[in-house]
Amino acid sequence: MCDVDYVRSIVNNGLSKSDAVRLFVECDFRVLAKVANEITEKVTGNSVTFVNNVVINYSNICVAQCPICAFYRPPKHPEAYVRSPQEIINAVREARARYGVDELHINGGFNPDLTIEYFEEVFSGVKRAVPEIIIKGPTAAEVDFYARVWRMSSREVLERLKVAGLDVLSGGGAEILSEDVRKIITPYKFDANTWLRIQKEAHEVGLHTNATMLYGHIEQPHHIVEHVMAIKRLQEETGGVLMFIPIKFVPWNTRLLKDGIVKGPAPPEYDIKVIAISRLILGSTIGRIGAYWASTGKRLASTLLLSGANDLVGTMINEQVMKQAGLREYTTIEELASIAREVGRRPYLRDTLHRKLIEVKP
Numbered sequence: 001m002c003d004v005d006y007v008r009s010i011v012n013n014g015l016s017k018s019d020a021v022r023l024f025v026e027c028d029f030r031v032l033a034k035v036a037n038e039i040t041e042k043v044t045g046n047s048v049t050f051v052n053n054v055v056i057n058y059s060n061i062c063v064a065q066c067p068i069c070a071f072y073r074p075p076k077h078p079e080a081y082v083r084s085p086q087e088i089i090n091a092v093r094e095a096r097a098r099y100g101v102d103e104l105h106i107n108g109g110f111n112p113d114l115t116i117e118y119f120e121e122v123f124s125g126v127k128r129a130v131p132e133i134i135i136k137g138p139t140a141a142e143v144d145f146y147a148r149v150w151r152m153s154s155r156e157v158l159e160r161l162k163v164a165g166l167d168v169l170s171g172g173g174a175e176i177l178s179e180d181v182r183k184i185i186t187p188y189k190f191d192a193n194t195w196l197r198i199q200k201e202a203h204e205v206g207l208h209t210n211a212t213m214l215y216g217h218i219e220q221p222h223h224i225v226e227h228v229m230a231i232k233r234l235q236e237e238t239g240g241v242l243m244f245i246p247i248k249f250v251p252w253n254t255r256l257l258k259d260g261i262v263k264g265p266a267p268p269e270y271d272i273k274v275i276a277i278s279r280l281i282l283g284s285t286i287g288r289i290g291a292y293w294a295s296t297g298k299r300l301a302s303t304l305l306l307s308g309a310n311d312l313v314g315t316m317i318n319e320q321v322m323k324q325a326g327l328r329e330y331t332t333i334e335e336l337a338s339i340a341r342e343v344g345r346r347p348y349l350r351d352t353l354h355r356k357l358i359e360v361k362p
């Protein structure tokens with residue numbers, strides 16, 4: 001019988017992989033969410049955090065052309081673009097002046113024409129123009145791709161970008177850390193071990209990172225459990241992960257949907273289970289788990305804040321990846337704060353490194 005007491009006792013005795021898979025498969029999502037919420041309240045009380053950030057994609061040109069992706073355009077496509085360093089610097093300056101953003105989240109596709117000098121010019125130019133801004137991005141996947149194009153080691157790329165102004169590596173590219181899933185959803189991207197290696201290298205050169213998981217496509221419960229356990233081991237080893245962000249797969253405009261490999265988005269009960277099992281596995285090893293409203297929608301995000309999540313990630317001004325996949329949600333500091341308040345939490349603005357906390361008052 002999978003009730004709250006049963007789940008509590010399994011978790012208190014140390015959750016094995018087989019336990020976690022069994023709970024995920026057999027327990028009602030409400031039961032898992034209740035126990036996950038109890039743990040979250042012990043870890044971070046009733047606070048919910050998020051950063052005020054702007055998202056800028058330097059280029060949508062990508063030669064990886066993953067079946068999960070609606071964002072990329074092939075080289076020479078009429079909608080393909082590369083933003084100049086000055087364009088990016090101007091956009092950050094404007095976002096700081098108009099919205100008071102504290103973070104630049106910068107990512108893009110695998111564009112073989114870009115050089116390391118381009119990224120150095122972007123990062124150092126942003127820091128010169130707006131010194132208060134914390135720069136988050138690229139992902140380990142981009143680091144791996146560009147290291148191969150530039151014939152450098154990934155560690156060397158990380159070190160050079162850090163000197164240029166990079167503060168935090170974003171958590172993308174992890175998808176699901178299992179090769180049998182990756183060969184279908186991202187066949188031309190790096191393998192799971194390389195994602196883990198580059199995360200560790202980032203921690204070793206003094207960069208913090210986020211960690212993500214893309215769920216709701218072809219994965220099975222054991223893939224979710226193995227992924228979260230791999231992130232937990234990484235954190236136990238290095239302590240460099242700032243937060244864990246499960247990202248719901250949005251299938252619209254992707255080849256996975258067109259080819260009939262997925263039929264549509266996962267149901268909300270599945271989202272709740274994913275967040276809850278993540279908290280049951282991670283406990284306090286990673287304090288903050290993100291409710292990624294840009295892919296779940298804001299209504300579901302508030303439920304996730306009672307299911308193990310305790311961070312709303314960011315205002316994400318100008319986010320494009322989910323928009324290309326058909327989602328058109330926008331938000332503000334006040335709206336994210338009210339989502340937290342609606343479920344009895346106190347909203348706090350944080351910086352990327354989770355240092356400053358300023359309560360957002362009604």
Ligand code: SF4
Nearest residue numbers: 062064065066069109
């Ligand atoms: S997910 Fe990333 S690597 Fe894959 S096609 Fe999209 S931009 Fe390129």
